[in-house]
Amino acid sequence: MQHFYELFQFVILSYFFSLLLKTRAQLLTVYILLIVLPVFLLSRYLIDPNLFFEYNHLEPYLTTMPLIVYSSMHLYNNLGEKSDFYYGNIGLLFYLFTSTFIFLIYRLYVVLDIDDKIGDVMTIINITLQYIKFGFFFYQWKLIYFNKNELN
Amino acid sequence: MNSINLENSEIIQGVFFILLAFISMFLVLILFFYFSRKKIVQIEVDKKNLEIEHQKELLNSVLITQEEERKRIAQDLHDDISSKLNVVSLNSHLLKTPNLSESEQLEITNNIIELTQKALENSRRIAHDLLPPVLEKFGLHAGIEELVEEFNSTKTVKVSYENQLDFESYPIEKHLHIFRILQELLNNSLRHGKATEISIQFTNFDNQKTCTYIDNGLGFDSSSEENQKGLGMKNIESRINFLGGNFNFTSKPNEGVKMIFNFN
Numbered sequence: 373m374q375h376f377y378e379l380f381q382f383v384i385l386s387y388f389f390s391l392l393l394k395t396r397a398q399l400l401t402v403y404i405l406l407i408v409l410p411v412f413l414l415s416r417y418l419i420d421p422n423l424f425f426e427y428n429h430l431e432p433y434l435t436t437m438p439l440i441v442y443s444s445m446h447l448y449n450n451l452g453e454k455s456d457f458y459y460g461n462i463g464l465l466f467y468l469f470t471s472t473f474i475f476l477i478y479r480l481y482v483v484l485d486i487d488d489k490i491g492d493v494m495t496i497i498n499i500t501l502q503y504i505k506f507g508f509f510f511y512q513w514k515l516i517y518f519n520k521n522e523l524n
Numbered sequence: 525m526n527s528i529n530l531e532n533s534e535i536i537q538g539v540f541f542i543l544l545a546f547i548s549m550f551l552v553l554i555l556f557f558y559f560s561r562k563k564i565v566q567i568e569v570d571k572k573n574l575e576i577e578h579q580k581e582l583l584n585s586v587l588i589t590q591e592e593e594r595k596r597i598a599q600d601l602h603d604d605i606s607s608k609l610n611v612v613s614l615n616s617h618l619l620k621t622p623n624l625s626e627s628e629q630l631e632i633t634n635n636i637i638e639l640t641q642k643a644l645e646n647s648r649r650i651a652h653d654l655l656p657p658v659l660e661k662f663g664l665h666a667g668i669e670e671l672v673e674e675f676n677s678t679k680t681v682k683v684s685y686e687n688q689l690d691f692e693s694y695p696i697e698k699h700l701h702i703f704r705i706l707q708e709l710l711n712n713s714l715r716h717g718k719a720t721e722i723s724i725q726f727t728n729f730d731n732q733k734t735c736t737y738i739d740n741g742l743g744f745d746s747s748s749e750e751n752q753k754g755l756g757m758k759n760i761e762s763r764i765n766f767l768g769g770n771f772n773f774t775s776k777p778n779e780g781v782k783m784i785f786n787f788n
Contacts, residue, residue, distance in 0.1 A: 429541035437548055444556045451560055452567050472545050480538035483531060 375417075375424065375431060379410060382435040385464075389442040392456060398445050405438050432475055440468050459515065463508020470501050582765065585758035592755075597650065604646035612639045656703075664691040664699040668706060668724070675710055681719060683710070687726040689733055701763045702735070702787065708756050709737050709783060717741020717781060732769075732786040739780050746775040 386406045393399055413431060417424045443465040450458065478494050615636045619629065651657075659667035665687055672683045691699065706724060713719040719741030726735050757773070764771045764785050771785035 429537055433541055433545060437545075440549065440552055444552055448556060448559055448563065451563050469549060472549075473542070476538065476542045476545055480535065480542065483534045483538060 374427075375413075378432055378435045379413065382409065382439065385439050386442070389439075389446060392446050392461075393442065394449055398442075398449075402438075402442060409434060409438070427479060429476065429479070432472065436468050436472050440465065440472075443468065457512060459508045460512035463505045463512070466508070467501055467505035471498065474498050474501070582758060582762040585755055586762055589755060589759055597654070600646075600650050600653075604650065605643050608639045608643040608646070612636050612643070615639070655700075659699060659703055663696075664694070664702060667699065667703050671703070671707065671710070672724070675714070675722075681714055681722060683722045683724065685724045688728060689726045694733075698767055698787070701767055705760050705763050705785070706735075706737070708760055709739075709781075712756055713739040713741050713781065717743065719780065729786070732788070734784060734786045737781075737783045741780050743775040743777050743780045745777055746773055746781075 383406065386402055390399060390402045390406070393402060413434070443461055446455075446457075446461050447465070450456070455461070474494055474497060478491070481490055481494065615632050618624075618632050624632075656667055656670060658670045668685060668687075672685045675681055675683045710722065713722055717739055719739035722737070722739045724735070724737055726733065728734070761771070764787065767787035769785055769787035771783065773781075773783045775781040
């Protein structure tokens with residue numbers, strides 16, 4: 373399931389950023405990665421179907437890093453001016469940054485099989501981070517929603 | 525043995541990817557800051573360039589106005605004085621012609637006297653237009669009062685003037701700037717705005733000398749860029765710059781003009 377979740381997130385968010393980003397070079401990067409990455413990941417599973425049932429680090433790394441880069445690009449594009457989806461983007465960037473580490477460390481923790489409590493703590497941290505992200509999203513939605521109302 | 529090896533390799537893999545994630549995010553951050561700094565500096569440079577461009581435009585408009593003013597003076601001198609003096613000189617030559625009857629002589633001299641008087645009057649008017657003597661002798665307050673009176677005497681417009689400031693302590697070289705600003709505003713209101721009521725107020729607002737100018741003329745869309753580029757407005761702006769003040773100009777079609785400026 374996780375494979376699908378990560379790929380789905382990558383494709384959807386790549387599409388989202390392809391709408392936001394402006395310069396040719398940035399758009400080209402988004403489009404090329406949007407095609408190359410899924411093809412690469414799927415072909416891996418076709419060549420060795422066993423990989424599909426194992427956890428692997430490469431996939432989450434490859435699917436989140438480009439998103440972090442796109443998000444930073446969008447921040448950079450709108451430096452010093454009013455930005456579309458500013459808070460949503462900040463929330464997303466924040467969550468991608470932190471969750472990547474959480475997942476990587478969690479995997480290490482599972483493999484090492486140390487203390488049970490740390491796992492709970494990490495789950496709680498992840499949930500808190502999700503809430504913070506949704507807080508940003510909610511604020512962004514509020515801004516867009518009320519601005520629309522003003523226009524009408 | 526095999527399972528321990530597998531576990532070990534997974535741990536190494538996990539640590540490796542954590543490290544990789546760290547390094548890549550660090551790289552993203554560094555690149556982001558590097559490019560941001562560059563962009564911010566570029567934005568600052570653009571802003572400064574825009575300011576310089578604006579200053580250049582102001583300077584240019586000052587030069588253009590100066591040239592136009594010269595042209596106007598030249599025209600005034602040519603039309604009102606040179607032409608009259610020309611006729612005077614012709615008439616004087618006529619006086620030299622022999623066998624003139626007394627009545628003819630009288631007519632010519634009367635002509636000469638009349639024309640020289642007109643020329644004198646015109647030269648006085650031109651001088652007065654260039655720099656009202658009242659302004660120099662009695663200061664800005666009297667100068668504005670005279671200006672307002674002149675406009676009121678045309679009967680097409682009613683100008684009210686109130687002053688709560690003491691201009692005597694104000695540097696005399698700045699009086700002329702304020703006078704010219706008001707002159708320009710009044711001329712614009714009359715010529716373009718067809719205003720019938722104008723109010724000029726000098727007050728001390730927040731410890732700053734402030735002038736409020738309101739008319740009830742046709743007005744125009746002050747937010748449109750074309751209207752802000754007029755030579756008159758540029759002139760007013762550069763004069764207010766000289767005075768070290770700020771100004772706020774608002775106008776809408778059919779709602780007159782309101783201009784507030786302060787000076788130090």
